[in-house]
Amino acid sequence: MIIKEATFVASNARLEQLPASTMPEYAFVGRSNVGKSSLINMICSRKGLAKTSGKPGKTITINHFIINGSWYLVDLPGYGYAKRSKDAREKWSVLMDSYLLNRTNLITTFILIDSRIEPQKSDLQLMEWMGEHALPFVIVFTKSDKLGAVNLEKSVNTYKKQLLLQWEELPPVIVTSSELRKGKEEILDYIDSNNQHFDPYSNSIRT
Ligand SMILES: Nc1nc2c(ncn2[C@@H]2O[C@H](COP(=O)(O)OP(=O)(O)OP(=O)(O)O)[C@@H](O)[C@H]2O)c(=O)[nH]1
Numbered sequence: 001m002i003i004k005e006a007t008f009v010a011s012n013a014r015l016e017q018l019p020a021s022t023m024p025e026y027a028f029v030g031r032s033n034v035g036k037s038s039l040i041n042m043i044c045s046r047k048g049l050a051k052t053s054g055k056p057g058k059t060i061t062i063n064h065f066i067i068n069g070s071w072y073l074v075d076l077p078g079y080g081y082a083k084r085s086k087d088a089r090e091k092w093s094v095l096m097d098s099y100l101l102n103r104t105n106l107i108t109t110f111i112l113i114d115s116r117i118e119p120q121k122s123d124l125q126l127m128e129w130m131g132e133h134a135l136p137f138v139i140v141f142t143k144s145d146k147l148g149a150v151n152l153e154k155s156v157n158t159y160k161k162q163l164l165l166q167w168e169e170l171p172p173v174i175v176t177s178s179e180l181r182k183g184k185e186e187i188l189d190y191i192d193s194n195n196q197h198f199d200p201y202s203n204s205i206r207t
């Protein structure tokens, strides 16, 4: 798929204000600083589309981008940012849970994981929660440029092994680097094939 047009639509902290749920939607979620906004910019080939930062906690709202006038990409605020107050963390969790559970046109959530770090409780808990609610997700390893080929493979395999302790089957896994523009085609192909099955009448994927 070629991205001809990528436009920022809206930034929201309340679900009632989100754009109408009439087009297929894909969300990017993960710990603060994992590279969600950078990945969105990379796959859209638009540098400043989603705001990025060296400091964690940059994205604090639900940000919608419309692609080729026909589907949404969503940049979500990160979790696991220790400096946020307990109150702010609870607000995040209520907003995210209800977004993920109630957004009928949300086709798949990309859960981003830093290639360099060991499996984290917060990420594994999110995946478990998604599984319990039958919400589809794809695992996206980020910042793969920071590791050599051997260590990258080791790290991804460790992660897969950890998941297989809990899951019978692995979700799709995509290794990316926004720095090296790696993983773009795989993500876009995945989205494209899902878009083909979107039913605008039910706002979901036809099965
Ligand atoms: N080397 C390298 N650095 C990256 C990559 N992706 C993101 N970064 C850096 O990681 C930092 C965080 O990137 P963001 O895209 O803002 O991360 P985020 O997940 O959106 O962060 P929050 O909005 O705070 O939750 C920035 O300094 C980016 O330049 C990558 O693929 N490789």
Ligand SMILES: [Mg+2]
Pocket: 036, 037, 038, 051, 052, 058, 059, 075
């Ligand atoms: Mg961000």
